[in-house]
Amino acid sequence: MKKLMDKVGFYGVAGLYLVLFGFPFVITIVMSFKSQMEFLGGNFWGFPSTLFFGNFARVFASNFPRYFANSVFVTALSVTISILAGSLASYAIARLKLKYAPYLLLFFMVGMMIPVHTTLVPIYQLTKAFGLIDSHWGLILPFVNFSLPIAIYIMTSFFREISISIQESAIIDGASPFTIYWKIMLPLSTPAISTVAIYNFLTCWNEFIYSMTLLNTERKKTLPLGIREFFGSETVNIPAVLTAILIASLPIIIFYIFAQEKVVNGLSAGAIKG
Amino acid sequence: MEKKRSASVHLTALLFILPAFLVYTLYTASSIFRTFQFSLHDWSGFGPVANSANIGFANYVKLFADERFLHAIKNNFLLVVVSIVFQLSTGMILALIINSKNKGTKFFRTIYPMPLLLSTVATGILWLLMFNPYTGLFNGLLRIISPDVRLSWLGSEQVVLFAVMFVICWQYSPQYMILLRAGMTNISAEVYEAAVIDGANKWQQFWKITFPLLSGTLKTSAVLSIVGSLKYFDLIWIMTGGGPNGYSELMATYMYRKAFTEDQMGYASSVASSMIVISLVVIIIVQFMLKQKDNQ
Amino acid sequence: MKKTMMIALLLMVAVTFGLYAGGAAETAAKPTTTLELWHIQVNETAKRPIENAVRRFEAANPGVKVNISVIEANPYKTKLKTVTGNDFPDVFHSWGGSWLESFVDAGMVADITEASKAWKDQVSESAFALNVYDGKVYGSPYMNSSTIMYYNKDLFKKYNLTPPKTYSELVQVAETFKKNGIIPFALANQAKWPGAQHFVLLSMRLGGPDIFKRAIDGEVKFTDEVFVKAGEMLQDMVKKGYFPEGVNGIDYNTGGSRVMFYAEQAAMIVQTSNMLSIVKSENPAFYQNKLGVMLYPSIEGGKGKATDLLAGENAFSVSAYAENKDIAAKLVGFLSTDLQLMEEYAKGGAIGASKFAPVPADDPLLRDAMAQIANATFIQNFIDQTLAPELANMHKDTVQALFGGTMTAVQAAQTMQKTADGLK
Helix, strand or coil: CHHHHHHHHHHHHHHHHHHHHHHHHHHHHHHHCCCHHHHHCCCCCCCCCCCCCHHHHHHHHCCHHHHHHHHHHHHHHHHHHHHHHHHHHHHHHHHCCCCCHHHHHHHHHHHHHCCHHHHHHHHHHHHHHCCCCCCHHHHHHHHHHHHHHHHHHHHHHHHHHCCHHHHHHHHHCCCCHHHHHHHHHHHHCHHHHHHHHHHHHHHHHHCCHHHHHHCCCHHHCCHHHHHHCCECCCCECHHHHHHHHHHHHHHHHHHHHHHHHHHHHHHHCCCCEC | CHHHHHHHHHHHHHHHHHHHHHHHHHHHHHHHHHHHHHHCECCCCCCCHHHCCECCCHHHHHHCCCHHHHHHHHHHHHHHHHHHHHHHHHHHHHHHHHHCCCCCHHHHHHHCCHHHHCCHHHHHHHHHHHCCCCCCHHHHHHHHHCCCCCCCCCCCCCCHHHHHHHHHHHHHHHHHHHHHHHHHCCECHHHHHHHHHCCCCHHHHHHHHHHHHCHHHHHHHHHHHHHHHHCCCHHHHHHCCCCCCCCCCCHHHHHHHHHHHCCCHHHHHHHHHHHHHHHHHHHHHHHHHHHHHHHC | CHHHHHHHHHHHHHHHHHHHHCCCCCCCCCCCEEEEEEECCCCHHHHHHHHHHHHHHHHHCCCEEEEEEECCHHHHHHHHHHCCHHHCCCEEEECCHHHHHHHHHCCCECCCHHHHCCCHHHECHHHHHCCEECCEECCEEEEEEEEEEEEEHHHHHHCCCCCCCEHHHHHHHHHHHHHCCCEEEECCCCCCHHHHHHHHHHHHHHHCCCHHHHHHCCCCCCCCHHHHHHHHHHHHHHHCCCCCCCHHHCCCCCCHHHHHHHCCCEEEEEEECHHHHHHHHHCHHHHHHCEEEECCCECCCCCCCCCEEEEEEEEEEEECCCCCHHHHHHHHHHHHHCHHHHHHHHHHCCEECECCCCCCCCCHHHHHHHHHHHCCCEEEECHHHHCCHHHHHHHHHHHHHHHHCCCCHHHHHHHHHHHHHHHC
């Protein structure tokens, strides 16, 4: 009996949160099959009276595939580089017993405190000096830069929690710091890396203002810029915009599911606390 | 021998840190420096900064007498408190749900982070519709109780901040779910098994095992939440633009308003510099307090 | 598991690079002059005509290639303020007034006084004047914009009403609608500028059309009784229920007010002429059958006339960094005057800047809107493009607070004057 009550309580709470957190996704899907006419006619929240495919047709008739490829390229490289560079630095900060480690961490953390728009002018000027305006690399470098602080902060705190004895026994076996980092720390921190990857993937994938400022050419545009093409001046075709966002969000959702699987795998890699 | 080892450790450390350090210094650190430099000028943002007058700390003097900015600071700190309390607790509950062994957790795990995974543009539009006094869902629900409700969620100076803070917490709770869940996977199952043998119930297991062993991840989450709240921008800008009449203004929206809609890049830079200093001070105090607590 | 992951990853990379590399081919023929043109007309009804006109310009000027970037207004403003030097577009959209003045003062805009002589008598004078500073010309309009009072013809007919010409008539009309459960004015004031138009028009009707010009020049203060009275009248309208409840929490862009207007919950709406083309594409049936345009009524005893207009412009300016300023200026002139462009605008419900823009016979709404501009006794540029940026923000904030009832008319006026004093 008590077990049953437990179950009812669990699914009651979980279901409530499901409604709260799941509704935007459901509304977005429902909305994507509605015509703008029907929406403006007063059917804001209900199901469409007839299934309308015009929004999808509009999205696929646009330059979306190209924007999509650009976004994948920019995001994949930014996330990969930021995780590699970030985990290397985190390992040094967490494990190499440097006297200045806390200050170094704080130095990187300042990057999380800076309001994005204040860096717009300096980074534009820097990018121009590098000759990287209207180039994807001109976007990847700042993206890596913005991804680093959170990557370093989260990974450092995870690395610190990994039992020191594993590292010490490896040192006795004559392993180099790089071997320890690559063979022990990284595999043991898959949960942290997946988490960081999700965060940074999200940031880079949805980034708007830098892409807007640093890119000019149509065929170099990324998805967030493409989505804005569905905005009018003083008018938003809500069903069309939400359809575009829905399609643009699929890679994030897939990546998230994939990364969460890695967290579970991290579990099998050996729990390290307790 | 010892000296030699230490030298090589430093060299290794240098090589490990260098890539991140280079990119970061080049972009963020130099931007911070430039921002500070801009903040000492009476610069509109047009033409080179060098052509504008260097006015020392006059921007800062003006800033700390600027009622709207002081109001924004107050709002930011309120957001910090609300975020820590609601985002972390919700994140923890969600993490416990998806980390449990019940059926269906995979489904919950996929749906819960949707506020985070759908872009802010989409959530901004949806919440604007939700909060509409006439056609929004919120007033629709309230009208079940009282048929004439026309509460202007985003238009009322008293309500607006709570409305947007609710949405911000809603958007970011899943972020802490993901982080806390990652922390939970690091706790070995054996600890729980031992506790079960000792007769501990679920409640005791949480307070005696999960919570203390997650303290590191919780601290990380708290710091992220504080820092995120102090520089928050997106949804406020989309939903209210800081209004009405500055009642939902945050430091970052104020900075944007000054820099890009009022041609006061110098003044806006003093807002940005102050934001960095405020965040830094808060984080140092928090770290210090957490350390004190650890030492006890 | 590791293997499948690697394969999946490699596949993803391969597909991406395939897509990424494809379609990168450049056109072979090298043009002698390339111009970058940035504008904000994201709506198809204006975007397409501009694109077509530019292609005609290219055809008429061999060797010239124009790259068009269409950017939404707000990110456009941010981007334009960030880019410098050769990244600054050769030809760029402008709203004239105080907005363009900042760029002119910074030396970023080319003086096209000479070139513009070739076409300036062909464009609407009041709009053209918004690009002139100290007698020098820094741009030329390509599309007009004005504030219009729209109404639902069916609703007026149903309750036997005629468009009000004076404020007291407006009160009668509004009371009739209220009695029948219809809100007189739809309004979505979250973004502040939609409601500010009411305040500006009331001030102009009370204090004369040049009241804002006089306030900017310092002849009258922002605490003048005209502004206080306008604020009080506005709050009186709010109190009487002439607007929806909670207007400050309703968003215009996502359709908050138009939806009420379409659904006949509200009978009138004060908006820019841009709404013509929006309605035409959003709700063509409504545009055809129900939409009507009128002038904002005059106020008995006030110094302004109903024909005093609040209007603005969409203009193009030439960058001071442009390599070939002559060709750039020529393009600006072409876009200001090309009659085929004006005709294509009209099809979408937009108003071209040329004086000779053909009046569409089959579109009485656009005809009336164009007549309002042509017959205007005074044209006041949109206030948020006229006031200094900080004051413009404060103007919108205070009017929003008037709507919200959190500020009195006197407090709003004092806040404006305080900000104006602070700018000196």
